[in-house]
Amino acid sequence: MKNNNKVPRRDFLFTGLLTAALGGCNDKKNPFAQDEVVLTGEKVKLLSVDGEVIEIDKAFLKPIPEVPHLTNAEEREGIPGKKFVMVIDLARCKNLRKCQSACNHMHQVHPGQNWIKVLGMEDADHTAPYWQPTTCMHCDEPPCVKVCPVDATFKRQDGIVLIDNERCIGCRFCMAACPYSARVFNWEETLMASQGGSEEHHHHHNSGPTSVAHQVKGTVGKCDFCPEMTRQGELPHCVSACPNGVFMFGDLNEDTVTNGAETFRFSELIKDKAGYRLMEDLGTKPSVYYLPPVNRNFPYESGLEKETGDEK
Incomplete structure (x- = not known):
């Protein structure tokens, strides 16, 4: 009679080694096995990395680690002992706009309402043009904060200027006061909200207090230096998304900035490379x-192809 249970010698040896390895583990659970997921049948909508709204089973949602829940007051206070700064190296910019797309995706900003604008600049006739990424300047003397009638725009002790969307009444005084045109008005719901995504699923995608991180129709939005990332000791999304190291972010008190691949002493970098700030006067x-x-x-010229068909 033919033995259908016969195992080839090579497979037998592999099975024996695997059994021995598992048997030698202190933990009784198979370390090679994946966690068992029990499907709930309840679908939720999330924004994929490609900017598309996808549906998955709620069972696949996992809590975001190492992000403590903060009250509105705690978020408005900021991180003690920090003074965040950003350095943008114009010699490295190729107008790829990876910074812009990463920012739009993570903050659910509608196309055409970019928080980061990459502008083609030319200082005077017969001078060389260049690309200039422009963000909120997070000023130490922010005129936007002074004109807000409801204290929705505020400056934290770590230097970051934010907008409390639960307080904002949409008067747009701050937009008029900002000399850098860094702010946009949310005429529509966020991409997730417009597709039927719930508040819970928004927070899974973009952690942080609702009043600060979440964009609300009828309020103002702008670059926020990604406060949920800085609190975890990580770089803002624009910094990590740029393949050319254009953006450097760090702490003025530590005199250090980095783009993830390179780290510089801030004071020496500004001095040696003749760093400057916009509209200093x-x-x-x-x-x-x-x-x-x-x-x-x-x-x-290598960055001009991005200008074709770009939304205003």
């Missing part, structure tokens, strides 16, 4: 510094 004291576009990594 206004006295706003921005926390964003620029390095001039000298010895550029890419010619200006």
Whole structure:
């Protein structure tokens, strides 16, 4: 009679080694086995990394680790002992706009209402053009904070200027006061909300207090230096998304900035590369510094293809 249970010698040896390895583990649970997921049948909508709304079973949602729940008052206070700054190296910018797409995705910003704008600049006739990423400047003397009638726009002790969307009444005084045109008005619901995503699922995608992180129709939005990332000791999304190391972020008190791959002493970088701030004469004291576009990594023309069909 033919033995249908016969196992080839090679497979037998592999099975024996695997059994021995599992048997030697202190934990009785198979370390090679995946966690068992019990499907609930309840579908939720999430925003994929490609910007598409997808549906998954609620059982696959996992709590976000290492993100403590903060009250509105705690979030408004900021991180003690920190003074965040950003340095943008114009010599490295190729107008790829990876920073812009990453920011839009993580904050659910509608196309055409970019919090980061990459502008084609030319200082004077017969001078060389260059690309200039522009964000909120997180000024030490922010005029937007002074004109807000309901204390919705505020400055934290760590230098970050934020908007409390639960307080904002949409008067847009702050937009008029900002000399950098860094703010946009939310004329529509966020991408998730417009597709039927719930508040719970929004927070799973973008952690942080609702009053600060979540965009609300009829309120103002802007670059926020990704406070949920800085609280975890991580870089803002624009910094980590840029493949050319254009953005550097760090702490002025520690005198250090980094783009993830390189780390610099902030004071030496600004001094050696002739760093400057936009509209210095206004006295706003921005926390964003620029390095001039000298010895550029890419010619200006190499970034022009992104301008074709770009939304205004």
